Amino acid sequence: MSKPTAAELIRRTEELLPVIAERAAKTEDLRRVPDETVRDLRDAGLIRVSNPTRYGGYGLDIDTTFEIGWRLGQACGATSWFYTVSQSHNWWMGTASEAAQEEYFASPDVISSSAYAPTGQTKRVDEGWWISGRWPYSSGVDHADWVMLGALDLESKSLYALMVPRADVSIDDDWHVSGLKGTGSKTIVIDEPVFVPRHREMKAGGAPDLKWRDEHERGSYGVPQFEVMPAVLATPLIGIAQGAVTEFADRTQKRVIKRGPNSVSMAEDPGAQFRVAESAAEADAALNIIRTDLRELIAHGAAGDALTPLDRARVWRNQCYVAKLSVSAVNRLFDASGAGALFASSALARMHRDVNAGSHQAAVQWDASAARYGKVRLGVATPELW
Known part of the structure; x- marks a missing residue:
């Protein structure tokens, strides 16, 4: 087939x-x-x-x-x-x-969820790891067959992800939040220590793995993991922004408001026209930035071209900048949508909640990535940035 x-x-x-x-x-x-x-x-x-x-x-x-x-x-x-x-x-x-x-x-x-922050208690031994504790913010854990849990090796100070069967953990149903409620990003709990064999550990953010690039024939395995992963969280925000532009346009074309004795079509209001134009431009720019960067990363990896520190800083900057663009696009439209958009049932209100919630994820926050890029561009970067 x-x-x-x-x-x-x-x-x-x-x-x-x-x-x-x-x-x-x-x-x-x-x-x-x-x-x-x-x-x-x-x-x-x-x-x-x-x-x-x-x-x-x-x-x-x-x-x-x-x-x-x-x-x-x-x-x-x-x-x-x-x-x-x-x-x-x-x-x-x-x-x-x-x-x-x-x-x-x-x-x-297969479906898996993750909680990469090393918030549990972990001990690395010759044969593997003993782990217990709590790992919050594991999106999609209700549907997971496996969970990927962050673990810090205290001796080497290296961060690992450990592959654990879903049957070995329990879930604390604590995801009561303002936005992205449907991600089900609940806390993973291991009360009694669980053993994870060494073959199920993966070093986080490691160097490109050219063996797997060649065997799987995927250029993305030829670039560092940390340059790919933030796009994972920026992608939904771009989609939300694109959806908000469509929702606002559809809603505004049907929206009529009273101004004194007259009824006014909001589609004819210059303010609404300017807002949809600017938000659409931001949403399209965000889409094209990530598209271009992913294409470039895959090409670099396939060719075996090493990314320079400036390349890496730029990719991080861009992935966080598209989150910033997406939030701006949605907020501008929400602010112009009147009282009807305040109802919890409003699609635009949900998009507003979700895009702002998503932008709080550390991997797409602008300040840290902007500082990283600025330091590299101005020649004051240190290895600790990565």
Whole structure:
């Protein structure tokens, strides 16, 4: 059977958007992605897009995951976040040990969640790790087959991600938040120490793995992980911004307000026209920046060209800047949408909540990335920046 092309997968994604948009309110109420949405993503073949080809993937790289992810964000930011985060794990697992890959991809439609901050108690021993404690903010954990937990090796000061079966952990249902409620980013709990064998550890942010680049034929494995991963969280925000432009335009074309004895069409209001133009420009700019950077990263990795410190700082800067652009685009439209947009049931209100919540994730916050870029560009960078 022939593998679907990127264009075919994008077509399948766009067919799902109306029903995912219809479920957006339910996704918020549930505080997790509905089971039927996960089933739809699986049935459309979208869960295995980031898998290595040998484990059911289609031979596509992370740029296809991005194209699917931002489109999902137009309909539901939380569903997009769930999708891009879980897909990033399937991409990253392509660099794990062979034994770990075999375990993880035993089902090609595998889903995992993560909590990379090393907040639990961990001890590295010769054979592996003993871990216990709490790891918050694990998006999509309700649907996970595996969880990726951050662990700090105190001796080497190196950060690892440990691959743990979902059956070995419990969930604290504590995700009561203002935005991105549907991501289900709850806390993972391990009360009694669990042993994780050494083959299930992955060093976070390591150097490019050219072995797996060549075996999987993916240029993205030829660049450092930290230059790829922030795009995972920027992608849903771009989708939300694109969706907000469409929602505002549709709403404004139908909106009529009273000004004294007269009824005025808001579509004819210059303020509304200026706002939709500027927000659309920001949303389109954000989309094109990430598209261009991912294309460049994949090309660099495929050719074996090392990224310079300035290249790396620029990619980080851009990924955080598109989050800034996305927030600006949505806030401008929300501010011009009147009292009707204040209702919790308003799609634009949900987009406003979600894009601002997503921008709080440390990986896409502007200040740190701007400082990093400025230091490198001005010649005062230090190795600790990475």
